[in-house]
Amino acid sequence: xxxxxxxxxxxxxxxxxxxxxxxxxxxxxxxxxxxxxxxxxxxxxxxxxxxxxxxxxxxxxxxxxxxxxxxxxxxxxxxxxxxxxxxxxxxxxxxxxxxxxxxxxxxxxxxxxxxxxxxxxxxxxxxxxxxxxxxxxxxxxxxxxxxxxxxxxxxxxxxxxxxxxxxxxxxxxxxx
Amino acid sequence: xxxxxxxxxxxxxxxxxxxxxxxxxxxxxxxxxxxxxxxxxxxxxxxxxxxxxxxxxxxxxxxxxxxxxxxxxxxxxxxxxxxxxxxxxxxxxxxxxxxxxxxxxxxxxxxxxxxxxxxxxxxxxxxxxxxxxxxxxxxxxxxxxxxxxxxxxxxxxxxxxxxxxxxxxxxxxxxx
Numbered sequence: 001x002x003x004x005x006x007x008x009x010x011x012x013x014x015x016x017x018x019x020x021x022x023x024x025x026x027x028x029x030x031x032x033x034x035x036x037x038x039x040x041x042x043x044x045x046x047x048x049x050x051x052x053x054x055x056x057x058x059x060x061x062x063x064x065x066x067x068x069x070x071x072x073x074x075x076x077x078x079x080x081x082x083x084x085x086x087x088x089x090x091x092x093x094x095x096x097x098x099x100x101x102x103x104x105x106x107x108x109x110x111x112x113x114x115x116x117x118x119x120x121x122x123x124x125x126x127x128x129x130x131x132x133x134x135x136x137x138x139x140x141x142x143x144x145x146x147x148x149x150x151x152x153x154x155x156x157x158x159x160x161x162x163x164x165x166x167x168x169x170x171x172x173x174x175x176x
Numbered sequence: 177x178x179x180x181x182x183x184x185x186x187x188x189x190x191x192x193x194x195x196x197x198x199x200x201x202x203x204x205x206x207x208x209x210x211x212x213x214x215x216x217x218x219x220x221x222x223x224x225x226x227x228x229x230x231x232x233x234x235x236x237x238x239x240x241x242x243x244x245x246x247x248x249x250x251x252x253x254x255x256x257x258x259x260x261x262x263x264x265x266x267x268x269x270x271x272x273x274x275x276x277x278x279x280x281x282x283x284x285x286x287x288x289x290x291x292x293x294x295x296x297x298x299x300x301x302x303x304x305x306x307x308x309x310x311x312x313x314x315x316x317x318x319x320x321x322x323x324x325x326x327x328x329x330x331x332x333x334x335x336x337x338x339x340x341x342x343x344x345x346x347x348x349x350x351x352x
Contacts, residue, residue, distance in 0.1 A: 167342065
């Protein structure tokens with residue numbers, strides 16, 4: 001994985017792909033599936049995400065204030081759904097689903113070797129956690145797999161129905 | 177447009193499409209382009225979005241606490257980008273871009289007749305507005321155009337590059 005410019009992180013998440021979120025709490029790593037996330041600021045890159053307090057990852061994220069957002073390609077879709085179907089309270093999901101945890105540089109949560117990109121995140125604002133389980137995070141380091149530069153992502157439409165990236169379109173936008 | 181169940185609203189936004197956001201402030205309607213949004217709760221449906229304080233719509237959204245999130249199909253992609261390229265401070269974007277404003281039922285902001293779906297929203301939490309321009313909103317009424325049931329949406333990857341919905345994928349998910 002190559003170092004990825006923080007100024008371009010928003011381009012990875014703004015399209016709304018399904019992502020994986022890893023945590024590590026007292027030496028125990030876990031991973032969950034997540035679609036409720038958005039970009040909050042370009043640079044330094046800020047994100048928001050909602051992690052249900054019913055999810056096993058919630059306590060780890062709140063306690064450590066750290067996570068990794070990893071973006072899986074289409075090839076990982078089936079695994080990504082299975083990861084979302086079971087709780088990390090019961091098993092080691094990295095081992096069960098054959099994902100390779102890689103030590104991150106700035107956070108305790110692991111990167112996922114198989115993913116297109118990995119974003120090391122630190123929680124910077126917890127004001128909306130109690131009310132909405134909404135975390136605001138800063139991406140402090142980002143990684144990208146150059147071999148997956150053309151990989152397609154997928155987006156959740158509810159109840160296990162996903163839409164895969166199709167054609168691309170170039171329009172004369174002044175929007176960054 | 178047909179009434180759309182509030183319990184299914186998350187299915188429209190969770191995939192991360194580019195959307196339009198309308199406001200109406202002292203009788204003046206405006207529309208902007210937005211990609212920084214996410215689902216916060218299933219039902220009642222809550223959303224979060226970031227509207228830059230540099231945008232003309234920001235003051236209207238903050239002052240009125242109301243907006244409509246409208247989802248454009250691929251056919252509106254060029255118009256959607258043009259809408260994002262100019263400020264409503266200078267012109268009537270509905271007229272300029274040939275969009276039809278339709279009175280909403282519960283908010284002053286207009287629906288957009290040409291869009292796949294329209295979500296009438298009320299701001300319910302402004303705690304993160306000053307820091308991040310982040311609004312939490314409740315969808316109080318939703319509309320869907322049955323003639324656009326198969327319409328494709330598009331997702332912004334930055335700098336006017338968009339990815340269009342491609343194939344769909346059905347996987348045995350327990351995730352709602």
